[in-house]
Amino acid sequence: MTVMKSRYRDGCFYCEHNQTQVERMVPIIPLDVSTFYLNRDQTHPGRAIVALDWHVDELFELTAPMRQAFIDDVAQAAAILKEYTGASKINYGIYGDTVSHLHFHLVPKLPSDADWDDAFVNNPSDVTPKSDAELAPMINDLRKLVDQNYETLRN
Numbered sequence: 428m429t430v431m432k433s434r435y436r437d438g439c440f441y442c443e444h445n446q447t448q449v450e451r452m453v454p455i456i457p458l459d460v461s462t463f464y465l466n467r468d469q470t471h472p473g474r475a476i477v478a479l480d481w482h483v484d485e486l487f488e489l490t491a492p493m494r495q496a497f498i499d500d501v502a503q504a505a506a507i508l509k510e511y512t513g514a515s516k517i518n519y520g521i522y523g524d525t526v527s528h529l530h531f532h533l534v535p536k537l538p539s540d541a542d543w544d545d546a547f548v549n550n551p552s553d554v555t556p557k558s559d560a561e562l563a564p565m566i567n568d569l570r571k572l573v574d575q576n577y578e579t580l581r582n
């Protein structure tokens with residue numbers, strides 16, 4: 428039996444762009460095949476997500492050109508986050524146990540962080556989610572940086 432493929436999955440907040448997504452993140456700007464989001468959890472300043480614009484569960488489900496385009500988006504976002512935050516290292520996480528829609532967590536890290544040389548906590552229990560107003564300055568800055576970079580890359 429053939430399994431029907433779909434670019435959309437009911438109940439997936441990255442597909443539905445529902446209230447659960449709004450409570451966790453704010454869109455910064457669309458990239459080529461994905462969207463760059465800022466997390467409301469800013470335990471690590473600049474913590475962000477790059478999520479593919481359609482539903483697949485696994486990186487290996489993408490064709491090679493699509494996988495390349497997605498990783499290029501992730502690399503562009505990471506470069507901008509590193510420059511903007513002054514982080515010593517960007518951590519990359521693809522987990523997806525409960526939210527399987529393909530997305531990278533991008534977490535800027537510093538040697539002074541409690542979790543330096545260890546995995547960042549994906550869902551910290553003591554988070555105070557940032558409001559739209561609190562995130563707006565960083566979102567505006569990151570949006571401008573991506574836009575400038577976009578022009579440069581495509582000249």
Ligand SMILES: [Zn+2]
Nearest residue numbers: 439442482528
């Ligand atoms: Zn999805």
